[in-house]
Amino acid sequence: MAFQIIIEVLTVLIGCCGMVLHSGWLTGKPRKDFFRYYTNLSNLLVVMFYLIRTVVRITGNYDGFFGKIVFSQIWFYSVTMSIFLTFGIYNFVLMPSFKKAPPDSLEFKFAHSLSNYLVHFVVPLLCLLNWFIFADKEALQYKWALIWTIIPWIYVIYSTIRGLRGDRFENTNSAYPYDFMDIGKYGWAKFIRNCLLVTVVFVAAGLFFIFIRKLF
Secondary structure, three states: OHHHHHHHHHHHHHHHHHHHHHHOHHHOOOOOOHHHOHHHHHHHHHHHHHHHHHHHHHHOOOOOHHHHHHOOHHHHHHHHHHHHHHHHHHHHHHHHHHHOOOOOOHHHHHHOOHHHHHHHHHHHHHHHHHHHHHOOOOOOOOOHHHHOOHHHHHHHHHHHHHHHOOOOOOOOOOOOOOHHHOHHHHHHHHHHHHHHHHHHHHHHHHHHHHHHHHHO
8 A cells, every 4th residue: 555655646746747847837938738738638637636546545535525536446447548548649659750850859859858758658657557556456347448538539529629710739830739630631531530540549458458457
């Protein structure tokens, strides 16, 4: 239990640090569209989830409304998969283009920044480690691998509506947060195909994680 508490408190602290650095607040140039990105929303979800777990442990109110949510196994799994999606999309979809950027470009500097490593690597991997060690394998259900996708699909719907309204991002010429979601560039057919492909891949990953956890 003590080790789990250490991991979760450390995750909260690193998540907060990563988001503050990532937001531009410390440089006096806060990003107006900061919470329009899934990365930042998923990190916020993790920070709030583990912070509430810590408060519940301190107060001992496990049977309260928040206690039942943050200590439920389905929410534990869903939050873990939501932040793992951040890790996966960044590494396998976004990172390849950042690697091709010139060394003096904003994309290259971003890819090698401390805030980037914290929100895209450290926080997701800490969450995954915590889940693999402490998830109740007897309670896990394979259907959860599909249920948790409600969270990113809510984000997709929200971003699509904002994009169709033409609300462009501050530092890009796009109304969409990620290139593979750009309907104006790829059209509806490819947009839907991209989103479904990502869903299938991460549902498969979620099923695999449950399978491995049940084995051990």
